Amino acid sequence: MQLPFIEPYKIKMVESIKRSTLEERKHWIKEAHYNLFNLTSDQVMIDLLTDSGTGAMSDKQWAEIMLGDESYAGSSSFVKLKDRVTNLTGFPYFIPTHQGRAAENVLFSALVKANDLVPGNSHFDTTKGHIEFRKATAVDCTIDEAFDTSVYHPFKGNVDIKKLEEVLRSNPIEKIPLVILTVTCNTAGGQPVSMQNIREVAAVCKRYKVPLYFDSARFAENAYFIKTREDGFANQSIKEIVKEMFSYGDGMTMSAKKDGIVNMGGFIALRDTEVYQKCVTFNIMYEGFITYGGMSGRDMGALSQGLDEATEFDFLESRIQQVHYLGQRLVEFGVPVQQPFGGHAIYLDANKFVPNISPEEFRAQSLAIELYITAGIRGVEVGTILADRDPITRNNRYPKLELVRLAIPRRTYSLSHMEYVAVALKNIYETRHEAKRGYSIKWEAPIMRHFTVQLEKLV
Ligand SMILES: *Cc1c(COP(=O)(O)O)cnc(C)c1O
Numbered sequence: 001m002q003l004p005f006i007e008p009y010k011i012k013m014v015e016s017i018k019r020s021t022l023e024e025r026k027h028w029i030k031e032a033h034y035n036l037f038n039l040t041s042d043q044v045m046i047d048l049l050t051d052s053g054t055g056a057m058s059d060k061q062w063a064e065i066m067l068g069d070e071s072y073a074g075s076s077s078f079v080k081l082k083d084r085v086t087n088l089t090g091f092p093y094f095i096p097t098h099q100g101r102a103a104e105n106v107l108f109s110a111l112v113k114a115n116d117l118v119p120g121n122s123h124f125d126t127t128k129g130h131i132e133f134r135k136a137t138a139v140d141c142t143i144d145e146a147f148d149t150s151v152y153h154p155f156k157g158n159v160d161i162k163k164l165e166e167v168l169r170s171n172p173i174e175k176i177p178l179v180i181l182t183v184t185c186n187t188a189g190g191q192p193v194s195m196q197n198i199r200e201v202a203a204v205c206k207r208y209k210v211p212l213y214f215d216s217a218r219f220a221e222n223a224y225f226i227k228t229r230e231d232g233f234a235n236q237s238i239k240e241i242v243k244e245m246f247s248y249g250d251g252m253t254m255s256a257k258k259d260g261i262v263n264m265g266g267f268i269a270l271r272d273t274e275v276y277q278k279c280v281t282f283n284i285m286y287e288g289f290i291t292y293g294g295m296s297g298r299d300m301g302a303l304s305q306g307l308d309e310a311t312e313f314d315f316l317e318s319r320i321q322q323v324h325y326l327g328q329r330l331v332e333f334g335v336p337v338q339q340p341f342g343g344h345a346i347y348l349d350a351n352k353f354v355p356n357i358s359p360e361e362f363r364a365q366s367l368a369i370e371l372y373i374t375a376g377i378r379g380v381e382v383g384t385i386l387a388d389r390d391p392i393t394r395n396n397r398y399p400k401l402e403l404v405r406l407a408i409p410r411r412t413y414s415l416s417h418m419e420y421v422a423v424a425l426k427n428i429y430e431t432r433h434e435a436k437r438g439y440s441i442k443w444e445a446p447i448m449r450h451f452t453v454q455l456e457k458l459v
Contacts, residue, residue, distance in 0.1 A: 045376030055410030068298025098294025100255025157185030190342020221343030361438025375424035
């Protein structure tokens with residue numbers, strides 16, 4: 001018999017989970033205006049809201065906390081982190097920021113202006129937010145297969161090269177300051193981009209002289225998928241694959257809260273001196289001096305260690321195997337999920353799960369609320385509420401996919417927690433025909449409404 005896979009770590013410290021009753025949760029979610037972001041953490045039993053900043057640091061990362069150098073300028077923690085990033089990515093310039101969206105804010109302040117177009121593969125919501133805030137437009141060039149949950153494609157995050165070329169050919173090139181490639185692609189379901197596709201995108205960008213940047217929050221998970229799914233990479237290390245991926249780009253923005261395995265942090269890494277100089281000015285204005293940019297020294301040390309651990313195969317395999325275990329159990333129960341499974345999350349297909357609830361009444365949000373009430377599990381809607389309104393017509397944008405994302409924090413939950421989630425969903429799926437009405441919006445913010453939206457239950 002083949003030995004089962006095990007997590008390549010053991011537990012040194014534990015954190016209690018507060019259990020609750022169905023009646024308590026019904027009351028709490030109503031008080032929270034049916035917005036899962038408004039719940040307090042002790043009202044949640046298994047928190048799959050996000051894998052961002054929710055991972056468990058290792059003993060070596062905690063040791064780095066004690067070694068942190070808090071000098072304002074030129075701290076050794078900064079040098080340690082800069083060397084790590086340059087070694088991993090090959091980019092010579094490095095600017096720390098307090099998180100990923102801050103990196104976007106600084107980079108886009110330097111590059112993006114009104115009426116610009118920024119092509120990419122299903123831009124992440126903060127990325128899109130920063131583009132639209134500057135009155136520019138994010139153009140989605142993801143392959144069509146990404147939007148059909150029943151189709152198997154090993155790299156659903158890929159860019160459709162024809163769509164990308166069409167944007168570059170039919171617009172004045174000075175209106176396209178950069179192309180953004182998100183690895184892995186969060187909005188399309190944590191789906192990876194193949195090395196072949198990265199090479200093709202880079203070649204098109206080069207031909208049109210448009211710089212290529214990576215939105216690299218989950219670059220290590222992307223490298224894992226290249227190693228395990230793409231021909232020719234099985235014998236390469238994750239670090240070698242990462243180096244090649246970034247060799248095709250002009251720079252990257254990073255949310256270190258994902259594959260940095262820290263609770264807070266981010267950075268920009270760059271090749272071009274002029275872009276670096278522009279970014280430095282904005283970084284000093286928005287984030288802090290260039291050798292800390294919104295992070296304390298101890299956090300930079302922990303991030304340096306985290307980047308090393310996150311690019312080790314054993315860690316990535318156990319992380320992704322855990323996510324896939326949950327996905328596999330759901331498939332066994334007949335629950336409709338996005339396939340192939342993403343790296344960091346399982347996505348429930350709400351269009352298939354609760355077809356009786358009309359899209360105008362927010363199917364995916366309705367399912368996410370039901371999962372919370374039933375079992376105290378907090379997922380997040382990736383559907384109409386997240387897609388927000390069209391900036392010009394102000395009409396709701398109805399995306400092709402209505403998903404509930406169950407993001408798995410790194411090194412935080414066990415397989416029995418995954419089993420609990422799977423069984424809770426099986427039970428909801430068996431009674432899905434009883435769900436007929438959803439929710440209406442009582443109040444919403446003008447941009448990125450999903451964080452603060454208030455809803456009313458329809459009966
Ligand atoms: C999380 C994330 C961001 C934004 O990073 P924050 O650290 O949350 O500000 C940007 N892009 C992608 C793909 C992400 O997953």
